[in-house]
Amino acid sequence: MADVKKFLYVNRKAPYGTIYAWESLEVVLIGAAFDQDVALAFIDDGVYQLVKGQDTKEIGMKNFSPTYSALGDYDINKIYVEKESLEARGLTIDDLQHLVWEDEDEDWAEKDSIKVVTASEMAEIMDQSEVVLSF
Amino acid sequence: MATIEVNGKQLEVDEEGYLADLNDWEPAVAEVMSKAEDAELTDAHWEVINFLREYYEEYQIAPAVRVLTKAIGKKLGKDKGNSKYLYELFPYGPGKQACKYAGLPKPTGCV
Numbered sequence: 001m002a003d004v005k006k007f008l009y010v011n012r013k014a015p016y017g018t019i020y021a022w023e024s025l026e027v028v029l030i031g032a033a034f035d036q037d038v039a040l041a042f043i044d045d046g047v048y049q050l051v052k053g054q055d056t057k058e059i060g061m062k063n064f065s066p067t068y069s070a071l072g073d074y075d076i077n078k079i080y081v082e083k084e085s086l087e088a089r090g091l092t093i094d095d096l097q098h099l100v101w102e103d104e105d106e107d108w109a110e111k112d113s114i115k116v117v118t119a120s121e122m123a124e125i126m127d128q129s130e131v132v133l134s135f
Numbered sequence: 136m137a138t139i140e141v142n143g144k145q146l147e148v149d150e151e152g153y154l155a156d157l158n159d160w161e162p163a164v165a166e167v168m169s170k171a172e173d174a175e176l177t178d179a180h181w182e183v184i185n186f187l188r189e190y191y192e193e194y195q196i197a198p199a200v201r202v203l204t205k206a207i208g209k210k211l212g213k214d215k216g217n218s219k220y221l222y223e224l225f226p227y228g229p230g231k232q233a234c235k236y237a238g239l240p241k242p243t244g245c246v
Binding site for chain 2: 032033064067070
């Protein structure tokens with residue numbers, strides 16, 4: 001298809017307290033119907049969106065973190081997390097959900113969706129994207 | 136808000152007939168809704184409804200039709216994982232109609 005564009009959704013905010021994280025996820029899922037080349041970036045407090053074991057009972061909000069596991073079903077498998085943002089918060093990739101996608105071309109082999117990248121690699125990814133949406 | 140009557144209880148629904156509260160759901164809800172649309176629920180329908188409820192339980196969203204089709208194919212077999220089969224069961228659209236019977240919100244991105 002000639003009109004496929006490279007989309008990058010940039011998530012910079014903590015999952016709760018504002019509606020940005022959930023809105024971003026909804027836009028990503030809706031946008032997935034349009035067969036674009038989609039990637040997600042998690043930077044700054046945005047990295048908290050992917051932390052596993054979230055429990056929102058006490059704040060009375062819906063815990064939407066299980067929805068990130070559905071991204072693979074929507075053929076979204078490029079999820080970039082900034083290394084510096086993780087380190088500044090004392091987190092490693094092991095603190096994040098294990099997100100996978102299934103490769104149809106390799107007999108549905110499960111592959112990791114999350115890739116930790118440095119700030120300069122992230123800048124490169126942004127540079128190469130045609131549409132960058134910030135949340 | 137509009138309501139539907141299920142087993143003597145009044146349950147709130149939105150303007151398109153979707154349950155306002157997911158927790159109100161019981162199998163009788165699907166029976167009442169389908170009767171109102173002159174549809175009869177067979178085991179094949181229930182297979183999809185139950186699948187959607189499990190999907191929602193796990194991922195907290197109602198899947199897009201494309202995703203539903205693929206996931207059904209993987210879980211229930213290739214002969215069921217195609218839109219022809221699903222549209223025959225749910226002529227108003229497997230996303231919209233089956234999600235409604237399952238007590239889920241309208242699929243994200245569905246208009």
